[in-house]
Amino acid sequence: xxxxxxxxxxxxxxxxxxxxxxxxxxxxxxxxxxxxxxxxxxxxxxxxxxxxxxxxxxxxxxxxxxxxxxxxxxxxxxxxxxxxxxxxxxxxxxxxxxxxxxxxxxxxxxxxxxxxxxxxxxxxxxxxxxxxxxxxxxxxxxxxxxxxxxxxxxxxxxxxxxxxxxxxxxxxxxxxxxxxxxxxxxxxxxxxxxxxxxxxxxxxxxxxxxxxxxxxxxxxxxxxxxxxxxxxxxxxxxxxxxxxxxxxxxxxxxxxxx
Numbered sequence: 001x002x003x004x005x006x007x008x009x010x011x012x013x014x015x016x017x018x019x020x021x022x023x024x025x026x027x028x029x030x031x032x033x034x035x036x037x038x039x040x041x042x043x044x045x046x047x048x049x050x051x052x053x054x055x056x057x058x059x060x061x062x063x064x065x066x067x068x069x070x071x072x073x074x075x076x077x078x079x080x081x082x083x084x085x086x087x088x089x090x091x092x093x094x095x096x097x098x099x100x101x102x103x104x105x106x107x108x109x110x111x112x113x114x115x116x117x118x119x120x121x122x123x124x125x126x127x128x129x130x131x132x133x134x135x136x137x138x139x140x141x142x143x144x145x146x147x148x149x150x151x152x153x154x155x156x157x158x159x160x161x162x163x164x165x166x167x168x169x170x171x172x173x174x175x176x177x178x179x180x181x182x183x184x185x186x187x188x189x190x191x192x193x194x195x196x197x198x199x200x201x202x203x204x205x206x207x208x209x210x211x212x213x214x215x216x217x218x219x220x221x222x223x224x225x226x227x228x229x230x231x232x233x234x235x236x237x238x239x240x241x242x243x244x245x246x247x248x249x250x251x252x253x254x255x256x257x258x
Contacts, residue, residue: 014214032116067224080150
């Protein structure tokens with residue numbers, strides 16, 4: 001089968017997945033708006049996990065995990081490839097409160113979901129806003145929460161890990177909590193690194209969603225690396241150590257264990 005023939009044959013299944021996913025997203029928005037605020041934390045986390053796992057199931061994404069999450073309060077730091085990263089991490093760690101760029105708030109439907117799940121929105125172009133979010137992260141960690149951060153500050157093509165921004169890592173230094181790095185890798189039929197998942201450049205959210213819907217045999221490997229225990233010397237040293245660990249995990253080590 002030629003490439004155009006494969007693309008044409010994927011349209012039907014892609015539309016079916018997109019339609020079912022749309023209903024699933026609307027259902028999630030309704031739960032957030034009508035019920036979420038009245039639920040206990042454990043019930044909220046159960047809904048988040050179930051919803052995220054449902055998204056991955058509808059998109060036919062095979063989830064493979066390596067390692068284990070550290071119990072208790074922690075800062076999770078992961079590489080960033082796509083909006084899908086939030087769903088993937090919530091599927092295995094529904095209690096995580098994400099730090100995300102403010103533009104996500106305006107994404108169709110998804111924005112309402114991540115906001116309802118307690119996501120901390122930051123406008124990185126305003127220093128005062130970074131300080132505000134840093135304070136909120138410290139408060140959340142001190143209360144025993146898990147906070148998740150994409151330290152690259154933007155998405156990559158998945159083939160490399162961009163430099164980490166260290167400013168928000170200060171939250172772990174101040175709160176004296178462990179930091180757990182997570183390495184995310186996406187692959188699909190014929191590609192060790194998926195060309196369909198990265199949400200980069202001028203790609204719109206709708207275009208990104210469609211590419212994922214029509215991709216074949218998508219796999220996400222979630223590698224939960226050993227936590228970096230406190231006390232932390234300083235945020236820049238911490239950033240370099242986390243970057244090095246995730247970059248190494250995305251190399252030969254992850255391939256050999258997949």
